[in-house]
Amino acid sequence: MIELTNDPIDPTSLLQQVASHQAGAVVLFLGTTREFTGSRQTESLDYECYPEMAEKKLNELECEARDRWSIVDCAIVHRLGQLGLGEASVAIAVSSAHRKNAFQAGQWLIDTLKEVVPIWKKENWADGTTDWVHPGLTNEE
């Protein structure tokens, strides 16, 4: 299951979505809004995406994870819009019979999501300035 949403992410409902009697392990990853990047203070983040392609890429990631690892279920949710400090921007839940597959698939999913899915964050700094984050181009994450 993949989802792009403007609403706050509810990790509990995500865990319920991947729950199964076949699973002996459930791994949940949350990406959250951090206050400091080096010495720069963040007030909030704005996320935008290219919806059609982001959904397509997220579906491809889910399919590839299911091909590569023996997992029971998998759910990926990415938040869009403005997020305050501490809020979750992304959540990935993976269930599997044994923990190793859930850990490995979860790690691969978040790493690959950050490389290929067309979603962008803008830093709204505490000093009132803003920057789009583009790894390798502008400020590093």
Added chain:
Amino acid sequence: MKVEVKLFAVAKQIANAESVAVELADRATVGQLRDALVAQFPGLAPVMSHIAVAVNAQYSADDVILTADSEVACIPPVSGG
């Protein structure tokens, strides 16, 4: 032919538009589209080499040929998560 190009994040900021129309020769390539975009928006020149181009929601190399109904987008380095 006229191709509509979606812009995101810093590309949108530089061009000050969410999408732009670019006039191209028939059967123009992604590479030719890049040149046309930079000519139209010189501010994109320093970032163009970092921008990926998606055609019909698929990352596409510079030799991919465009048609008037291609869905084209400029994808600056992504920063989701």
